[in-house]
Amino acid sequence: MLLSTLNHSTVKNIVLVCLADLIVGISYGALAHSQGFDFWVPLTLSILVLAGASEFLFIGVVFSGGSPISAALAGLLVNSRHIPFSFAVSELAGKGPKALLGYHIMNDESVVFGLAQETDKEKRAAFWLCGLGILMCWPIGVLIGEGVGSFIQDTKALGMDAMFPAIILALSLPALKDKSLRLTAIIGAVIAVVSTPFLPAGIPVLMALISLVIYIRS
Numbered sequence: 001m002l003l004s005t006l007n008h009s010t011v012k013n014i015v016l017v018c019l020a021d022l023i024v025g026i027s028y029g030a031l032a033h034s035q036g037f038d039f040w041v042p043l044t045l046s047i048l049v050l051a052g053a054s055e056f057l058f059i060g061v062v063f064s065g066g067s068p069i070s071a072a073l074a075g076l077l078v079n080s081r082h083i084p085f086s087f088a089v090s091e092l093a094g095k096g097p098k099a100l101l102g103y104h105i106m107n108d109e110s111v112v113f114g115l116a117q118e119t120d121k122e123k124r125a126a127f128w129l130c131g132l133g134i135l136m137c138w139p140i141g142v143l144i145g146e147g148v149g150s151f152i153q154d155t156k157a158l159g160m161d162a163m164f165p166a167i168i169l170a171l172s173l174p175a176l177k178d179k180s181l182r183l184t185a186i187i188g189a190v191i192a193v194v195s196t197p198f199l200p201a202g203i204p205v206l207m208a209l210i211s212l213v214i215y216i217r218s
Contacts, residue, residue, distance in 0.1 A: 005125035010117070014126065017109050018133035021052075025141020026148070028056060033149025035063040042146065046139040050104060054078045074200075081206060085111050091120070092127040105131025187211040 003011055025046065032042040037059060045055045054075030061071035085106055086093075092114050093102030105128070114127030176182045188211035192204040199207070 003129070005121055006117075006129065010113070010122075010126060011129070014113055014130045014133060017113075017130065018137045021109070021134050022137040022141040022144075024052060025138045026145035028052065029142035029145020029147075030149035031056070031145070032059050032142075033146050035059060037063075039143070039146040042142050043139060046142045047135075049075070050135060050138060051075070051079050051082075051107060052138070077203070077206070081209065082106060084209065084212070089114055089127060092124050102128070102131075105135050107131065107134060109134060184211045 006014075028046075029039075029042055033039070042055065042059065045058060049055055049058075057078055058068075058071045058075050061074055062068055066074075086103060089102075089106060089111055093099050093106060110127050110131035113130045114123050117123040117126050176185060188208035191210060192208040195204040195207050
């Protein structure tokens, strides 16, 4: 049903993004393995949290000596960007019990694909297809990463950390044809870059949301 609603190009792009998430999941699983985590830790996070940035942050904080509680709080702070997401896709996530799953699979990619479609039916189909695809691919990638982790000496050398930003940038480019939205994005990017040297990881991205005031007022 979801596949028949969308055109071939959109389905292909969603599949490619899900495969990219699987590859990054391999990097995440390998990194967790190299830092001494039991396989069930990243696997559980990949299913219940389903948010790559906060999951990488969690294992990084714990590995550096921080408590699991402080790591979880840091992850929640990074994921607070999902608050404006939830308003943007409230009509796509469904109602009642279905909404619990809908909001769980809400992530950067599913939101971008959902909002990029023209009709409401296509928006819902793209949102759910991408979200469910990542829900399957991300944990599978983590399991593969745990399996091959002992053979990868330096996960950063693979350059996989640049994949997510590149994907989101490519998906966002069509929306930047809107002059007001383009100005908002530029100001948000400047805020994030300028505040990066002074704030903990993840916070500059949240600071960039201040630029949304410009778009809302326009």
